[in-house]
Amino acid sequence: MEKRVTFDEKTLPYLLVLPQIVITLVFFFWPSAQMIWQSMLLEDAFGGNTRFVWFENFAHLFQDPAYYRSAAITAVFSGAVAVLGLALSLLLAVMADRVIKGATAYKAFLVWPYAVAPAVVGVLWGFLFNPSVGIVAWALRNLFGYEFNYVLNGGQALVLVVFAAVWSQISYNFLFFLAGLQSIPRSLIEAAAIDGAGPGRRFWTIIFPLLSPTGFFLLVVNVIYAFFGTFGVVDALTKGGPAKATEILVFKVYNDGFRGQDLGGSAAQSAILMAIVILLTVVQFRFIERKVHY
Amino acid sequence: MATVSMRGVRKSYGGALEVIQGIDMEIADGEFIVIVGPSGCGKSTLLRMVAGLEKITGGEIAIDSRVVNNLEPKDRDIAMVFQNYALYPHMSVYENMSYGLRIRGMSKTEIDERVKRAAGILEIGQYLDRKPRQLSGGQRQRVAMGRAIVREPKAFLFDEPLSNLDAKLRVQMRVEIKKLQRQLGVTSIYVTHDQVEAMTMADRLIVMNKGVAEQIGTPIEVYAAPSTLFVAGFIGSPAMNFLETRVSSDGRLAIDGAALSPKTGLDPGRAVTVGIRPEHLATGGGLDVQVELVELLGADTLVHGRLSDGKSLVVRLPGNQVPTAGDRLPVQAYDGAWHLFDTETGKRLGTA
Ligand SMILES: Nc1ncnc2c1ncn2[C@@H]1O[C@H](COP(=O)(O)OP(=O)(O)O)[C@@H](O)[C@H]1O
Ligand SMILES: [Mg+2]
Numbered sequence: 087m088e089k090r091v092t093f094d095e096k097t098l099p100y101l102l103v104l105p106q107i108v109i110t111l112v113f114f115f116w117p118s119a120q121m122i123w124q125s126m127l128l129e130d131a132f133g134g135n136t137r138f139v140w141f142e143n144f145a146h147l148f149q150d151p152a153y154y155r156s157a158a159i160t161a162v163f164s165g166a167v168a169v170l171g172l173a174l175s176l177l178l179a180v181m182a183d184r185v186i187k188g189a190t191a192y193k194a195f196l197v198w199p200y201a202v203a204p205a206v207v208g209v210l211w212g213f214l215f216n217p218s219v220g221i222v223a224w225a226l227r228n229l230f231g232y233e234f235n236y237v238l239n240g241g242q243a244l245v246l247v248v249f250a251a252v253w254s255q256i257s258y259n260f261l262f263f264l265a266g267l268q269s270i271p272r273s274l275i276e277a278a279a280i281d282g283a284g285p286g287r288r289f290w291t292i293i294f295p296l297l298s299p300t301g302f303f304l305l306v307v308n309v310i311y312a313f314f315g316t317f318g319v320v321d322a323l324t325k326g327g328p329a330k331a332t333e334i335l336v337f338k339v340y341n342d343g344f345r346g347q348d349l350g351g352s353a354a355q356s357a358i359l360m361a362i363v364i365l366l367t368v369v370q371f372r373f374i375e376r377k378v379h380y
Numbered sequence: 381m382a383t384v385s386m387r388g389v390r391k392s393y394g395g396a397l398e399v400i401q402g403i404d405m406e407i408a409d410g411e412f413i414v415i416v417g418p419s420g421c422g423k424s425t426l427l428r429m430v431a432g433l434e435k436i437t438g439g440e441i442a443i444d445s446r447v448v449n450n451l452e453p454k455d456r457d458i459a460m461v462f463q464n465y466a467l468y469p470h471m472s473v474y475e476n477m478s479y480g481l482r483i484r485g486m487s488k489t490e491i492d493e494r495v496k497r498a499a500g501i502l503e504i505g506q507y508l509d510r511k512p513r514q515l516s517g518g519q520r521q522r523v524a525m526g527r528a529i530v531r532e533p534k535a536f537l538f539d540e541p542l543s544n545l546d547a548k549l550r551v552q553m554r555v556e557i558k559k560l561q562r563q564l565g566v567t568s569i570y571v572t573h574d575q576v577e578a579m580t581m582a583d584r585l586i587v588m589n590k591g592v593a594e595q596i597g598t599p600i601e602v603y604a605a606p607s608t609l610f611v612a613g614f615i616g617s618p619a620m621n622f623l624e625t626r627v628s629s630d631g632r633l634a635i636d637g638a639a640l641s642p643k644t645g646l647d648p649g650r651a652v653t654v655g656i657r658p659e660h661l662a663t664g665g666g667l668d669v670q671v672e673l674v675e676l677l678g679a680d681t682l683v684h685g686r687l688s689d690g691k692s693l694v695v696r697l698p699g700n701q702v703p704t705a706g707d708r709l710p711v712q713a714y715d716g717a718w719h720l721f722d723t724e725t726g727k728r729l730g731t732a
Contacts, residue, residue: 273466276433281480281531282454291479295470 164312175259208322240331390438665712
């Protein structure tokens with residue numbers, strides 16, 4: 087029988103959760119409701135007339151090739167950000183886990199990128215790779231003969247935003263992976279070594295499976311990050327360009343809504359994005375409930 | 381099955397202090413060796429050097445006369461049972477036990493045969509599909525043993541495998557491990573801080589203190605003739621009584637005034653510590669004990685008291701003899717039960 091502390095008081099619990107409820111209502115439910123309302127309105131080009139059009143904005147969206155293109159870019163972008171971000175941070179964490187001397191300093195350095203605001207990340211990477219003055223672009227051109235111009239080349243622009251986004255998120259993943267690694271008892275690794283497993287096999291058959299709950303959690307967090315958190319990076323680096331090559335969905339919401347003045351269409355896109363996040367979160371909770379204890 | 385040799389084995393972490401200060405030991409094929417000593421004396425370190433989990437700073441370790449100093453654990457053909465069992469939490473009992481065999485590329489049928497046989501011996505056959513978290517402490521302990529025996533290694537290494545079990549289970553598993561080792565005849569090195577485990581399980585034991593092997597011998601040898609004050613105090617429960625004294629001018633030892641005077645051939649004035657086990661004392665005789673506290677253990681009675689010169693003494697009496705606190709109790713020692721040690725060096729001088 088599970089023991090719980092119970093309160094006889096009837097109103098106190100409600101009072102205690104009230105601030106949380108108010109905040110959620112004001113900053114989440116109200117704007118969401120507005121967005122959904124907005125997604126069913128159509129405004130004429132001059133902002134004069136507004137009509138209620140039910141799901142016409144959504145129907146429009148699903149017939150728009152530009153929307154599918156943006157969705158495809160988002161899929162590639164988030165896939166790349168999540169996979170690269172997880173792989174690199176896992177690699178760093180495995181290496182940091184072996185460091186004994188100066189471990190604290192090493193970890194502190196690895197955590198710094200997380201403290202840099204996304205917009206600043208964009209500016210920074212833009213500066214490094216700037217076709218005319220960027221030192222990395224210069225090095226690529228003069229040392230390797232590789233012309234890197236993300237301002238003109240869409241593919242290169244996408245690669246650049248992926249790397250900038252990964253760089254910004256890697257510390258977060260790193261911390262979780264490192265904590266996960268450090269919670270694996272040393273004796274498990276030693277037992278595997280005595281059982282005859284070399285370092286590679288130890289990693290894939292013992293460490294990796296034991297890290298998989300952490301990995302799955304991070305995968306969802308990273309996909310959500312790639313969907314939304316990368317807005318600042320994209321805005322500062324490419325503004326969705328060149329020729330919409332880096333226009334991920336969240337940026338298209340902004341472009342269409344605030345630049346294109348198509349508030350209804352933009353709200354419809356937002357609603358779809360929100361549905362995706364809710365879905366991901368549900369999947370995550372389902373999975374964690376089942377899988378967190380191996 | 382194999383012999384294990386340690387020749388001048390040393391270990392230091394980063395220079396400063398030597399954790400293991402030169403251990404020499406020849407372990408015969410099929411022998412059960414227990415390394416016993418207080419916490420922090422270097423038992424685990426020594427065992428882990430045999431396993432290949434710690435680098436050997438100096439000296440040599442050989443398994444079956446092959447020096448293994450530079451071999452990886454997997455190339456030493458040993459199996460180890462850890463204090464926390466170290467079962468792989470994401471694998472079933474069957475997978476845990478077969479992990480090492482699969483790595484060695486053994487055929488499925490042979491793996492199955494070996495795992496089933498080991499599970500039969502250890503009576504864990506019905507748990508093969510369970511995960512370690514679904515098992516009790518005692519069952520996990522058995523799985524850890526099973527993982528070791530399926531490998532059919534040259535030697536078993538145990539690092540305090542029973543410390544996490546409750547007292548009753550510990551006694552039961554102690555007997556089972558010993559039986560199993562007899563049955564399989566595999567050379568075993570067993571680390572424990574528990575002297576009862578050491579005495580009951582060992583063919584021979586190594587009593588360690590601060591990185592030094594104070595004594596190596598059979599349990600009876602170590603009990604009957606402890607080679608240092610440390611060993612005398614560590615082995616045996618309740619612990620041996622120690623009384624510091626000096627050799628008198630006529631070459632005799634005075635204890636409790638002049639109540640008892642064992643004869644020895646020692647120089648007058650030499651500082652000597654005299655030891656006597658509580659179970660080697662009985663009522664009636666020349667020592668006059670002022671009883672301070674009486675512990676009733678049922679079968680035995682432990683009497684804590686003081687001699688007339690103020691030194692404390694513990695006496696073990698049969699359970700039907702129950703003195704009262706405050707009583708004076710005349711006590712005598714069995715013949716030849718006195719152990720003499722040099723107070724300065726702690727070395728054994730003989731008996732009296
Ligand atoms: N990795 C290490 N670095 C430095 N000192 C260590 C390390 N491991 C153990 N020691 C020291 O070595 C000594 C012996 O440790 P250990 O073999 O674990 O003792 P025991 O198993 O007998 O309790 C202890 O004093 C301990 O502090
Ligand atoms: Mg230990």
